Amino acid sequence: MRSPNDCRFTKTHEWVAPDGAVGLSDHAQKEITDVVYVELPKVGRVVKAGEASAVVESVKAAFDIYSPVSGKITKVNTDLSKNPALVNQSPYDNGWLFVVEMSAPKERESLSTHDAYKKSLESNSH
Amino acid sequence: MNRTPFYDRHIALNGKMVDFFGWELPVQYSTITLEHTAVRQKAGLFDISHMGQVYVWGKDAEATLQHLVTSDVRKATIGKGIYAHFLNDRGGVIDDLFVFRLEADKFFLIVNASRVQPDLEWMKAQKKSFNITILEAPQAAAFALQGPEAERIMEKVSPQAARLGHHAIGDFSFGDVTALVSRTGYTGEDGFELYGPAGHLLSIWDQLLAAGRPLGLLPCGLGARDTLRTEASYPLYGHELDDKHTPLESGLGWVVSWDKGHFIGREALVKQKSDGIKVKLAGFQVDGGGVVRPGGKIVANGKEVGTVASGTFSPTLGKAIGMAFLPMECANNGFQLKIQLGSREMSAMTVKLPFYKRPVASIK
Numbered sequence: 001m002r003s004p005n006d007c008r009f010t011k012t013h014e015w016v017a018p019d020g021a022v023g024l025s026d027h028a029q030k031e032i033t034d035v036v037y038v039e040l041p042k043v044g045r046v047v048k049a050g051e052a053s054a055v056v057e058s059v060k061a062a063f064d065i066y067s068p069v070s071g072k073i074t075k076v077n078t079d080l081s082k083n084p085a086l087v088n089q090s091p092y093d094n095g096w097l098f099v100v101e102m103s104a105p106k107e108r109e110s111l112s113t114h115d116a117y118k119k120s121l122e123s124n125s126h
Numbered sequence: 127m128n129r130t131p132f133y134d135r136h137i138a139l140n141g142k143m144v145d146f147f148g149w150e151l152p153v154q155y156s157t158i159t160l161e162h163t164a165v166r167q168k169a170g171l172f173d174i175s176h177m178g179q180v181y182v183w184g185k186d187a188e189a190t191l192q193h194l195v196t197s198d199v200r201k202a203t204i205g206k207g208i209y210a211h212f213l214n215d216r217g218g219v220i221d222d223l224f225v226f227r228l229e230a231d232k233f234f235l236i237v238n239a240s241r242v243q244p245d246l247e248w249m250k251a252q253k254k255s256f257n258i259t260i261l262e263a264p265q266a267a268a269f270a271l272q273g274p275e276a277e278r279i280m281e282k283v284s285p286q287a288a289r290l291g292h293h294a295i296g297d298f299s300f301g302d303v304t305a306l307v308s309r310t311g312y313t314g315e316d317g318f319e320l321y322g323p324a325g326h327l328l329s330i331w332d333q334l335l336a337a338g339r340p341l342g343l344l345p346c347g348l349g350a351r352d353t354l355r356t357e358a359s360y361p362l363y364g365h366e367l368d369d370k371h372t373p374l375e376s377g378l379g380w381v382v383s384w385d386k387g388h389f390i391g392r393e394a395l396v397k398q399k400s401d402g403i404k405v406k407l408a409g410f411q412v413d414g415g416g417v418v419r420p421g422g423k424i425v426a427n428g429k430e431v432g433t434v435a436s437g438t439f440s441p442t443l444g445k446a447i448g449m450a451f452l453p454m455e456c457a458n459n460g461f462q463l464k465i466q467l468g469s470r471e472m473s474a475m476t477v478k479l480p481f482y483k484r485p486v487a488s489i490k
């Protein structure tokens with residue numbers, strides 16, 4: 001089991017684990033609800049931090065997913081093509097999107113911890 | 127922004143509020159899929175207070191409406207309703223509506239939220255008689271109870287209303303309050319729509335929600351309303367209907383009564399019928415992943431042939447579906463299309479409408 005406490009979070013609600021795995025936060029999946037399709041990047045593609053790298057679609061709308069870190073895509077979660085709802089059911093574990101081989105690991109360290117991310121959500125809702 | 131009388135109910139039920147043509151309404155309370163499925167299998171409750179409620183009465187009410195709508199209003203006998211279009215003189219659709227006859231000379235019209243003002247101005251400009259009054263019911267509330275369990279839920283609260291026939295309307299009491307109730311809907315399921323003053327309808331909403339919860343009734347938002355009506359291929363004004371397309375092009379030729387006499391737009395329709403239509407509303411299903419959205423560009427054989435009118439994910443089919451006006455040569459079933467949304471491209475195939483029909487076994 002991956003713990004959100006080991007992940008770092010972007011302002012745009014993506015998380016990145018120490019191994020470069022990327023997914024959507026629990027807060028984001030609750031807001032999006034009903035994920036019905038996920039378009040993943042090609043393995044081997046080189047992305048920059050902040051680059052639109054995947055698309056998550058709900059019944060109502062499509063959402064761009066930005067890679068939190070720079071590097072090469074080494075793996076994508078092919079289970080999502082059969083079962084996109086994993087993004088809702090297991091946002092930190094089986095619902096991961098892709099893995100980035102980080103070319104600048106410091107980028108990850110500059111992102112928010114889980115606690116800081118949760119605090120920023122609370123302050124946004126007030 | 128306008129708030130409906132149900133606003134406090136929506137907030138208490140955790141509704142996620144959005145702006146719909148100037149009305150603050152819930153897009154969903156739980157998830158669109160859950161609410162959609164509740165209506166297909168059990169029942170759902172929808173605030174539709176944003177819809178326009180217009181009363182038309184007077185000695186010349188029937189003659190005037192005959193002149194204004196495509197359908198034969200004489201078929202709406204007292205206590206019955208009929209679906210109709212208002213057309214401009216080019217045959218383009220000004221609005222789609224339901225016309226109910228409450229009394230011999232008194233009609234009740236349900237029009238689209240976004241079209242209330244243009245409809246009223248047009249109706250008043252067209253009327254040729256002083257023996258008619260056209261009045262929008264101010265501050266009126268309305269909600270819909272839809273789904274295969276709708277009748278059973280209505281039975282618990284108003285057994286008389288539960289016995290209403292298809293497209294019938296009447297005044298019914300719910301304890302010490304009353305409402306107009308019609309056997310109509312916009313989901314493709316059996317159901318009722320209720321209209322009346324806010325104070326009465328709030329009480330009836332609470333009564334039906336309490337009676338229906340044990341039977342699986344859920345409050346439903348605009349999100350499910352749109353996926354349900356798209357599956358049933360019910361048109362939405364501004365998408366499948368507009369002033370540039372005729373009912374013949376929208377595949378709704380049945381709303382036109384050719385033998386009732388004159389109505390506005392008739393000449394244009396007669397001409398179009400004899401010339402033949404050039405475009406037609408077609409349905410399509412997306413192959414593979416991706417969801418089409420309104421505005422998507424449709425390409426066939428390398429040529430742009432249309433724009434997506436409605437596009438969404440169908441929870442019942444588990445696939446993305448959509449509708450678009452397409453040239454006749456592309457509108458036959460089984461035609462291959464490409465749909466471009468920004469930098470993405472999806473493959474789709476035209477299919478027969480509607481996407482969803484009620485199981486015959488469910489018809490009462």
